[in-house]
Amino acid sequence: MIKMASKIWNVSETMVNGGLRFCLYSSSRSRLKVAVCDSPGPMVHGCVSFCTEADSDDGLPHTLEHLVFMGSQKYPFKGVLDLIANRCMASGTNAWTDQDHTAYTLDTVGSEGFLMVLPIYIDHLLQPMLTSSQFATEVHHINGNGENAGVVYSEMQDHESEMENIVDVKLKELLFPPAHPYRVDTGGKLAFLRDSCSLQKVQDYHKRYYHLSNMLVSVCGQVPHQKLLSIMEKVEEEYLPRVPSDFTAPFQMTAPELTDFKEEQVECPSDDASRGIVEIAWFTHDPNDLETCEAILILADYFTRTAVAPMQKDFVLLEEPLASGIDMIANEEVKCRLTISFQGVPVEKLKECKAKLMSKTIPEYIKPESWDMDRMNSILDQEILNEQVKLETRIHNSLFGEIISHQLYDHGQEKLLVKRLNKIDTLQKLKAKPAEYWAQLVQTYLTGPSATVIGLPSEALVEKISKTEKARLDAQRKALGKKGLEEKKKEIEQAIWENTHKKPDADLLKKMIVEKLEEFDRFDVKSVSNSDPSSLTEAEAKFLHQFPFHTTIHSCNTQFVELIFLLDSSHLSVCQRQWLYLYTELLFDSPAIIDGVRYDADEVAKLYTKDLIEHSVHTGIRGHFDNFANIQLKVERSKLSNLAKWTEVLTKGVIFDAQRIKQVALRLVGDAKEHKRDGCTVASNLMVKNIYKQNTNSVLYDALVLEKFHEYVAELCDTNPNEVYAKLQELREALLNGSISAHFICHVEDLDAKLFDPSKWMFLNGAGTNIAEPKIPAFLELVDDSSAGKQQVVAVGGSESSFIYQVLGTVLYDGGRRSLVRDRVER
Ligand SMILES: [Zn+2]
Known part of the structure; x- marks a missing residue:
């Protein structure tokens, strides 16, 4: 439905999956568009996106993304945007550069701060300072030691020698001609950042792409539309003269084609020469064919997720695996x-x-009879439920993605946007498709010409690259000479001074602050537990009566029930704890007894895909309280009893099977080898090992730390499987003997009391009822006393960059409860 919201704005209104109001406002004066989704909750999320097409490896989209945060013509101070955002209740500003667009985000509590920051943010985007001193510090310069440096340069240094990147670059070479917008490195190749990228090019690029006619402002949250539009009207009046008269929308090229099969192998520097990667790509469908877009994502899920997935069976879950992981990615x-x-x-x-x-x-999958349509239907049902879950809490991430795709590829056809926002309709249509449809999809898209790249690890290349780089730097220093180096040193010092000496005055900052908390939208949450029965309503008491362990309800407005089931692992010995990672990985990947019947691992996977909307197992709760093993499950209200059923299966019903354990152990070894190539992961790992005591999950719940142990277990599965079973059984019993507790997130008054059944939770009642609150170990009990002041260095061959982690620990007391503030400084 399109109508005039005012003289300036045309509005088209729709509902996102039938649940949330969505309005797209288009200005009649420029091609500026403003999208608003009235999502609930205190947070307002914003995203400003530009279509950015590049035709070189200069990295202009990425360098520009960094430079806009350095100050605008109206606010010419480095970091002023974040300073103001902080005073306006923002949790931060952020940005990313993709192959075809650049996007800037702003998240605030309440709308008042959001509306205050937005025009300042947009001023940074449309009128950044773009000075040569900023280019030097943020993009590239040569320092006093004759080394190449700069924020973007350092970032790309780490990226360029990664195996994933080398393979990706080669794959694009096979798919696209030189200088093609989908082939070029929008982040910037090092040689180009050094020799080709320039301030002038960045300024020209900015003029061409950063203006109202190529800009889309999307907002998710409780924001008064009229207020937002009147701010955007002022913005539009101010920047209208900057729209280039000859602007045509980017990405209007003809579609690329593959006419024959291509394959290449590339060597990649790596410390571990035992593992590589393989990527195979096809061109598929038109981006406006939204049904096929969705179908391909479902296809990827069917082929790769859980133990029953065909590609897991064919490549990963084997006695001798062909891969430790497999993904299908749709671009x-x-x-x-x-x-x-x-x-x-x-x-x-x-x-x-x-x-x-x-x-x-x-x-095999070109034949309709190979398809398990029962599983296909549960995948589609689960996707539909996922779309409904998103409406309650985190719609903004997927919504911004859809809006940006619309901006890039829908040629302004609003009916396509409506379709994008109503995925449930498309998923329902896919549910009606027979096996022949899916078989045909494979036939059409996965049998034609493809491009393949094999990434071969090379230890020799680590050495060679570092020698070449050293020689290049030596030559650079020699060419500059002592005098030249001194000049470089002075230049960069001068640039830093120019970027930082001007500070915003107090008056400006005083104006830009949210003085008083507004009445922002809130999720009402009421938390009660069975350890304090006096404060319970009848419904709460009835619900809690089921549990023989400490249970808390967090009652809020939701159609779903989420369980966070916690097993305290504080008391495990080192020997027991080293099995914990493997044990938790096995829970969703093993045969099991369900309702007295034994099921194979792939049947188990099929069953939980049907019964649960979300499932996961890990240690800790959102990065805290690491001593708990956490089984997290989510169901629809009507399927409440599945929570007891699956908690029982996962805590008691899993059957340990040597072949399966070996496969999972080898997959974890493979993961460790991947992590080892990543400098950042290795550094953070080393830091954790230094801070925490050896016998904690922080240290011992990690594939990299346990690489050798998992290799040993894989061997033991062949030589002495009974020992493996005994160890895992010992761990399982130890966990069940520790304290047990649960949290439920649900709307308890809406639950059907007929589904409450204490007998379903009796399986955990071996040790009797204990509803005491579990003890949370004080942070300091977990910290290694000798860690302060310690420093360690480790060499990582697969990376050109260095990483430093520095940690400062402070312990705060809050009403007798101890909580932790950890600051991480990352450089
Ligand atoms: Zn960056």
Whole structure:
């Protein structure tokens, strides 16, 4: 429905999946668009996006993204935007550069701060200072030691030698001609950042793409539309003269094509020469064909997720795995692209991945009879429920993605946006499709010409790259000479001074603050537990009566029930704890007894996909309270009894099976080898090992730390499986003997009391009823006393960058309860 909201704005209104109001306002004066989704809760999320097309490896989109945060012509101070945002209840500003767009986000509590910051943010985007001193510090310069530096340069240094990136670059070379917008590195290649990228180019690029006619402002949250529009009207009046008269929307090129099969192998520097990666890509459908877009995502899910997925069975869950992980990635482009990526592939098997895919998996699924339509239906049902879950809490992430896709590829057709926002309709349509439809999808898109790249790890290349880089730097220093180096030193010092000496005055900052908390929208949450029965309503008491352990209800407005089930692991010995990671990985990947019947691992996977909307197992709760093993499950209200059923299966019903344990252990070894190539992960790992005591989950719940142990377990599965079973059984009993507690997030008054059943939770009642609150260990009990002041260095061959983690620990007391504030300084 399109109507005039005012003289300036045309509005088209729709509902997101039938649940939330969504309005798209288009200005009649420029092509500026403002999208607003009335999502509930205190947070207001904003995203300003530009379509950005590049034709070189200069990294202009990325360098520009960094430079806009350095100050605008109206607010010419470095960091002023974040300073003001902080005073306006923002949790932060952020940005990303993709292959085809650049986006800037702002998240605030309440709308008042949001509306105050937005015009200042937009001024930074449309009128940044873009000075040469900013270019020097943020993008690239040569320092007094003759080394190349700069924020963007350092960032890309880490990226360029990563195996994933090297393979991706090669794959794009096979798919697109030189200088093609989908082939170029929008982040910037190092050689180009050094020699080709310049301030003038960034300024020209800014003029071409950062203006009202290429800008879309999206907002999710409780914001008065008229107030937002009147701010945007002023913004529009101010910047209208800057819209180039000859602007045509980016990405109007003809679709690329693959006419024959291509394959190449690339060497990648790596400390571990045992594992590589394989990627295979096809061009698929038109981005306006939204039904196929959705179908391909479902196809990826069907093929790769859980133990029952065909590609898991064919490549990962094998006695001798061909890969430790497998992904199917769909890229939305002028012609969409589908990539299958095999990670952690043993080098001697690098050739086998594609061969098996082409000779077994794909031919098998061209036949309709191979499809398990029962599983397909539960995947689709689960996707539909996921869309409903998003309406309650976190709509903004997926919504911004859809709006940006619309901005890029829908040629302004609003009916396509409506379709994008009503995914449930599309998913319902897919539910009606027979197996022939899915078989045809594979036939159409996965049998034609493809491009394959094999990433081969090379230890020798680590050495070679570092020698070449050293020689380049030596030559650079020599060319500059002592005098030249001194000049470089002075230049960069001068640039830093120019960027930082001006500070915003107190008057400006005083104006830009939210003085009083507004009545922002809140999620009403009431928390009660069975350890304080006096304060319970009848419904709460009835619900809590079911549980023989400490249970808290967090009652709020939701259609779902989420369980956070906690097993305290504080008392485990080191020997027991080292099995914990493998144990939790096995829970969703093993055979099990369900309602007295034994099911194979893939049948179990099928059943939980049907019964649960979300499921996960890990340690801790959102990064805290690491001593708990946490089983997290989510169901629809009407399926409440599935929570007891699956808690029982996961705590008691899992059957340990040597073959399965070996497969999972080897997959974890593969993961460790992947992590080892990433400098940032290795550094953070080392830091954690230094801070915490050895016998904590912080240290011992980690694939990298346990690499050798998992190798040993995989061997033990062949030589002495009974010992493996005994150890896992010992751990399971130890966990069940520790304190047990649960949290439920639900609307308790709306639950059907007929579904409450204490007998369903009796399986945990072996040790009798204990509803005492579990003890949370004080942070200091977990910290290694000797860690303060310690420093350690580790070499990582697969990375050109260095990483420093510095940690400062402070312990705050809050009404007798101890909580922790941890600050991480990352450089
Ligand atoms: Zn960056």
